[in-house]
Amino acid sequence: MPKSDTHMTMRVVNHIRSMIETGDLQPGDRIPPEREFARKLHISRASLRTGIGYLAAMGVMNVRHGVGTFVANGPPELGKSSLSLLGALHGFQSWQMFEARRILESELAALAAERGREQHFAALSEEVAEMYATVDDAMEYLIHDVRFHRVIAQASGNPILAAVMETITSALYDERRKTAERSRDLKESADLHREIYRAIRSRNPAEARSVMERHLTAAQSAQDLESTTPGAPPAPEAVPTKRAAKKVEV
Amino acid sequence: MPKSDTHMTMRVVNHIRSMIETGDLQPGDRIPPEREFARKLHISRASLRTGIGYLAAMGVMNVRHGVGTFVANGPPELGKSSLSLLGALHGFQSWQMFEARRILESELAALAAERGREQHFAALSEEVAEMYATVDDAMEYLIHDVRFHRVIAQASGNPILAAVMETITSALYDERRKTAERSRDLKESADLHREIYRAIRSRNPAEARSVMERHLTAAQSAQDLESTTPGAPPAPEAVPTKRAAKKVEV
DNA sequence: GTCCTGGAGAGGTCCGACCACTAGAATACA
DNA sequence: TGTATTCTAGTGGTCGGACCTCTCCAGGAC
Numbered sequence: 081m082p083k084s085d086t087h088m089t090m091r092v093v094n095h096i097r098s099m100i101e102t103g104d105l106q107p108g109d110r111i112p113p114e115r116e117f118a119r120k121l122h123i124s125r126a127s128l129r130t131g132i133g134y135l136a137a138m139g140v141m142n143v144r145h146g147v148g149t150f151v152a153n154g155p156p157e158l159g160k161s162s163l164s165l166l167g168a169l170h171g172f173q174s175w176q177m178f179e180a181r182r183i184l185e186s187e188l189a190a191l192a193a194e195r196g197r198e199q200h201f202a203a204l205s206e207e208v209a210e211m212y213a214t215v216d217d218a219m220e221y222l223i224h225d226v227r228f229h230r231v232i233a234q235a236s237g238n239p240i241l242a243a244v245m246e247t248i249t250s251a252l253y254d255e256r257r258k259t260a261e262r263s264r265d266l267k268e269s270a271d272l273h274r275e276i277y278r279a280i281r282s283r284n285p286a287e288a289r290s291v292m293e294r295h296l297t298a299a300q301s302a303q304d305l306e307s308t309t310p311g312a313p314p315a316p317e318a319v320p321t322k323r324a325a326k327k328v329e330v
Numbered sequence: 331m332p333k334s335d336t337h338m339t340m341r342v343v344n345h346i347r348s349m350i351e352t353g354d355l356q357p358g359d360r361i362p363p364e365r366e367f368a369r370k371l372h373i374s375r376a377s378l379r380t381g382i383g384y385l386a387a388m389g390v391m392n393v394r395h396g397v398g399t400f401v402a403n404g405p406p407e408l409g410k411s412s413l414s415l416l417g418a419l420h421g422f423q424s425w426q427m428f429e430a431r432r433i434l435e436s437e438l439a440a441l442a443a444e445r446g447r448e449q450h451f452a453a454l455s456e457e458v459a460e461m462y463a464t465v466d467d468a469m470e471y472l473i474h475d476v477r478f479h480r481v482i483a484q485a486s487g488n489p490i491l492a493a494v495m496e497t498i499t500s501a502l503y504d505e506r507r508k509t510a511e512r513s514r515d516l517k518e519s520a521d522l523h524r525e526i527y528r529a530i531r532s533r534n535p536a537e538a539r540s541v542m543e544r545h546l547t548a549a550q551s552a553q554d555l556e557s558t559t560p561g562a563p564p565a566p567e568a569v570p571t572k573r574a575a576k577k578v579e580v
Numbered sequence: 581g582t583c584c585t586g587g588a589g590a591g592g593t594c595c596g597a598c599c600a601c602t603a604g605a606a607t608a609c610a
Numbered sequence: 611t612g613t614a615t616t617c618t619a620g621t622g623g624t625c626g627g628a629c630c631t632c633t634c635c636a637g638g639a640c
Binding site: 089093097100101107126129130133134135137138139140151152156158159161162163165166167168169170172176177179180183187237238239240241243244247248 | 339343347350351357376379380383384385387388389390401402406408409411412413415416417418419420422426427429430433437487488489490491493494497498
């Protein structure tokens with residue numbers, strides 16, 4: 081939706097975008113130094129920087145002070161803190177984030193059961209094993225927990241849904257960090273993950289979806305218990321707006 | 331995950347964020363002029379601008395040349411073009427976007443059936459009527475189509491999922507605009523929307539989900555027919571990465 | 581070999597001037 | 611009087627060029 085010319089910002093964005101589309105720029109690549117690049121694009125360094133800032137905010141570029149600016153190469157993410165920011169603005173509730181995650185990951189698990197490959201199964205199996213091995217170390221356990229879910233997202237074959245999941249869980253952890261770090265019942269959690277793994281491996285989408293939903297519901301309850309803001313029951317909000325019409329494009 | 335001090339950008343972001351959280355800044359509000367605001371924060375205008383740029387990229391602020399800078403007040407969205415950008419970077423496929431949309435909107439419809447209120451039903455009904463009235467004007471029809479789906483998202487009571495949907499459909503329209511603008515079979519489409527409306531109004535989540543899925547599948551097929559890049563069959567990608575561990579942040 | 585220091589090169593911040601757009605006030609005109 | 615036009619204050623957008631800070635690593639001191 082960005083208009084091409086004028087607006088230096090978009091000029092930079094589109095330029096880099098096309099460099100990516102033509103393959104001139106690959107994930108992990110470094111772009112030229114700002115001064116040089118700005119000269120090449122016939123724009124000021126300040127304008128170039130606003131463009132880069134935009135890309136960086138979107139998670140497409142990765143700026144490292146004193147080193148250089150790089151094309152992101154990690155797993156796709158929508159701007160990391162964007163959800164957290166939007167949450168502050170629109171007053172997102174904790175239960176809403178959990179619900180979103182539950183829905184997304186359930187479908188992701190089902191898709192993984194349909195499309196997962198042997199490599200994914202192997203990776204899942206390994207993470208489950210690691211989880212059992214670290215039931216006494218919450219910190220370490222969490223790492224494998226996160227990896228497990230990430231592998232499922234990858235196995236789903238839909239990077240878009242995976243990116244959305246990444247964004248939501250990221251915001252969720254942001255919030256969790258504020259409360260206690262302690263965790264309990266890791267053994268039960270590991271059992272559930274093992275069930276999920278088995279359902280996926282046996283290519284049973286319905287089962288995978290259902291177990292994943294059970295797992296996340298349990299996780300939410302556990303979280304609510306030690307949180308100050310208990311998960312609220314669903315309660316729809318105000319009236320539907322009518323004014324949005326003018327914002328419609330195409 | 332943004333670190334507090336240093337990095338002027340984050341100083342600005344956090345400052346505005348806290349102004350939002352304390353209610354000093356409400357959606358639609360205008361922030362002070364850059365020169366004045368910069369003086370008040372004891373930073374340069376350039377730094378203030380990078381911070382604002384970040385917020386704007388996230389969709390939290392809305393900058394209008396010659397007018398002022400405002401807190402966003404529309405429906406929550408993750409940065410508009412972010413998906414489109416990420417798509418260029420990670421090579422998102424068209425069918426993946428459709429799939430993501432199908433999954434999301436189906437669940438959204440189910441939730442709307444559970445939680446929707448009378449106001450939402452009325453709004454939906456009105457949009458359906460408008461759709462029937464504009465089956466001969468594709469452009470006009472599309473506006474009501476978009477509004478219809480947006481109301482469902484709102485009725486779901488989960489603004490996070492709604493925001494994600496908004497982001498994905500926005501990217502989808504970006505692509506659609508590249509192809510022909512013509513549309514056919516609007517009558518059939520309107521019929522399907524009417525069915526969805528009825529399922530929601532009668533509080534039948536399963537039915538709502540199912541009809542919505544049918545509708546979006548049909549829409550995808552129609553799109554594929556006149557597109558140069560037909561929707562590809564599902565095909566999972568490469569190996570699961572292992573390196574992601576270091577990126578985990580509790 | 582190890583440690584320290586210095587410098588090159590990258591991004592980060594700042595300043596101050598000027599450009600471009602918008603909206604509303606002031607003015608001209610019918 | 612009413613309407614169109616022009617002017618102008620205020621706001622964001624761009625510029626360039628100076629200077630600061632951070633990283634990394636070569637090269638010397640030990």
